[in-house]
Amino acid sequence: AQxxxxxEKLLSVFKGAPVELKCNYSxxxxxxxxxxxxxxxxxxxxxxxxxxxxxxxxxxxxxxKGETSFHLKKPFAQEEDSAMYYCALLxxxxxxxxxxxILRVKS
Amino acid sequence: DVKVTQSSRYLVKRTGEKVFLECVQDMDHENxxxxxxxxxxxxxxxxxxxxxxxxxxxxxxxxxxxSREKKERFSLILESASTNQxxxxxxxxxxxxxxxxxxxxxxxRLTVT
Numbered sequence: 001a002q003x004x005x006x007x008e009k010l011l012s013v014f015k016g017a018p019v020e021l022k023c024n025y026s027x028x029x030x031x032x033x034x035x036x037x038x039x040x041x042x043x044x045x046x047x048x049x050x051x052x053x054x055x056x057x058x059x060x061x062x063x064x065k066g067e068t069s070f071h072l073k074k075p076f077a078q079e080e081d082s083a084m085y086y087c088a089l090l091x092x093x094x095x096x097x098x099x100x101x102i103l104r105v106k107s
Numbered sequence: 108d109v110k111v112t113q114s115s116r117y118l119v120k121r122t123g124e125k126v127f128l129e130c131v132q133d134m135d136h137e138n139x140x141x142x143x144x145x146x147x148x149x150x151x152x153x154x155x156x157x158x159x160x161x162x163x164x165x166x167x168x169x170x171x172x173x174s175r176e177k178k179e180r181f182s183l184i185l186e187s188a189s190t191n192q193x194x195x196x197x198x199x200x201x202x203x204x205x206x207x208x209x210x211x212x213x214x215x216r217l218t219v220t
Contacts, residue, residue, distance in 0.1 A: 009147060032207070043111075044150075044197065044211040086149060090207055093138055093157060094165070099149040 002027045002091045006098035013077050014106050021072040021101050023061075023087030032090040033070040035061055036097075039083045047072075047085070057081070077105045110134070111212040113198055119218045126185040128215050130198030136210075137203050139181035141165075141173065144195040144214070156181055157203075188219045 003026040013019055025031055035047040048056045050063045050070060061072045070087060082105045088095040114129035130139065140155040142165075152165030154173040162173050170192060174182045181200075185192055198212040 006149075043213050046208045049208075093203065093207075094140075094152060094155060095209060097150040099147055
């Protein structure tokens with residue numbers, strides 16, 4: 001069955017440190033994956049999608065089919081990156097979300 | 108600007124009450140979705156609709172029903188609210204298009220006492 005796993009409930013880093021939010025998926029087909037972000041008191045919004053191969057707010061994510069992973073990375077964390085991050089897999093016309101990881105960037 | 112609105116930000120209801128949560132989008136999107144958001148469980152799909160009067164069950168439809176009479180409006184109904192339905196409810200919409208971004212509403216925090 002299709003599944004998205006985010007193993008960390010909370011990731012706490014210092015400002016300027018590298019960030020990696022882990023995401024693993026289970027899917028038999030060719031996956032289409034996304035990262036969504038929810039800042040405090042804001043609505044959930046799309047951060048990036050793997051098919052675009054883009055960098056948004058300094059974040060990148062590479063699809064690794066061998067490891068079935070889509071980890072989100074940023075070389076230097078900023079305080080404004082503190083938020084809840086969800087990894088999601090497209091299945092038909094639905095999204096399957098992971099449990100989410102809270103990122104806290106400390107000054 | 109893309110807009111998905113939900114009828115209430117906060118709602119308090121008693122056990123056994125019938126509860127209506129309304130969602131409206133102004134983007135002419137075909138697809139609309141209702142999710143529950145719970146700590147440690149992420150977003151779980153309750154129901155979705157890909158067209159007017161069409162609906163499909165998501166992962167956790169028990170205790171819920173939905174209605175989509177107009178393209179822009181998708182309602183979630185709790186026939187008899189229970190305390191385990193206390194949660195944050197998110198509505199979303201999307202087009203049938205490559206790239207497939209879902210646009211979310213601000214959420215309704217429902218407390219059932």
